[in-house]
Amino acid sequence: IAGITQAPTSQILAAGRRMTLRCTQDMRxxxxxxxxxxxxxxxxxxxxxNTAGTTGKGEVPDGYSVSRxxxxxxxxxxxxxxxxxxxxxxxxxxxxxxxxxxQYFGAGTRLSVL
Amino acid sequence: xxxxxxxxxxxxxxEGAIASLNCTYSDRVSQSFFWYRQYSGKSPxxxxxxxxxxxxxxxxxxxxxxxxxxxxxLLIRDSQPSDSATYLCAVxxxxxxxxxxxxxxxxxxxx
Numbered sequence: 001i002a003g004i005t006q007a008p009t010s011q012i013l014a015a016g017r018r019m020t021l022r023c024t025q026d027m028r029x030x031x032x033x034x035x036x037x038x039x040x041x042x043x044x045x046x047x048x049x050n051t052a053g054t055t056g057k058g059e060v061p062d063g064y065s066v067s068r069x070x071x072x073x074x075x076x077x078x079x080x081x082x083x084x085x086x087x088x089x090x091x092x093x094x095x096x097x098x099x100x101x102x103q104y105f106g107a108g109t110r111l112s113v114l
Numbered sequence: 115x116x117x118x119x120x121x122x123x124x125x126x127x128x129e130g131a132i133a134s135l136n137c138t139y140s141d142r143v144s145q146s147f148f149w150y151r152q153y154s155g156k157s158p159x160x161x162x163x164x165x166x167x168x169x170x171x172x173x174x175x176x177x178x179x180x181x182x183x184x185x186x187x188l189l190i191r192d193s194q195p196s197d198s199a200t201y202l203c204a205v206x207x208x209x210x211x212x213x214x215x216x217x218x219x220x221x222x223x224x225x
Contacts, residue, residue, distance in 0.1 A: 033212075042217035043158070043202065058212065090157055099145040099206045100165060103213060105157040 004106035023091030032074040050097040120216035133190040137203030
């Protein structure tokens with residue numbers, strides 16, 4: 001059982017380039033999330049999706065877009081990467097979007113934008 | 115803006131001692147509270163959840179919640195070197211079920 005798979009594991013990207021971080025889950029969870037984690041700032045929510053076909057903005061959505069065409073996949077796209085988007089990105093999922101639902105995390109993608 | 119505050123640490127405890135990790139939150143109507151453990155270079159993993167006032171025990175871990183004081187804590191009994199990690203407190207609100215994370219407390223258990 002894989003749980004949540006993120007790809008790539010790490011990436012070095014030139015500023016201005018477009019990049020899509022992939023996230024796939026095999027738990028049939030309805031809700032999915034993208035976070036970034038930076039030293040001193042903790043985990044911050046970028047975008048979320050409560051169910052397939054819907055998405056919402058989190059705390060730090062600018063410069064990022066997401067789509068949720070099906071239950072399993074939730075890609076995060078940086079249309080034109082900037083150095084401030086250098087971070088570790090975590091995808092997470094939960095069975096539903098209710099308050100008691102536990103979020104499970106993927107292994108993360110370490111992104112450096114130069 | 116919902117806030118979740120934790121001491122950044124590092125918190126150092128000797129092996130076998132009790133480690134006490136604390137978290138305060140600003141949103142009075144927060145409903146659910148979670149403790150995640152994150153080893154260096156790894157992803158967060160859930161160790162405890164608590165939803166009502168009082169204590170909840172799971173093995174060596176005890177979560178304590180006091181909604182009146184807007185305070186949640188995690189106690190780790192018989193601390194082991196393998197408990198050395200960063201512990202993240204996370205909180206959900208009433209209107210939004212999104213998690214707000216604290217910045218984490220780094221725990222070091224000294225053999």
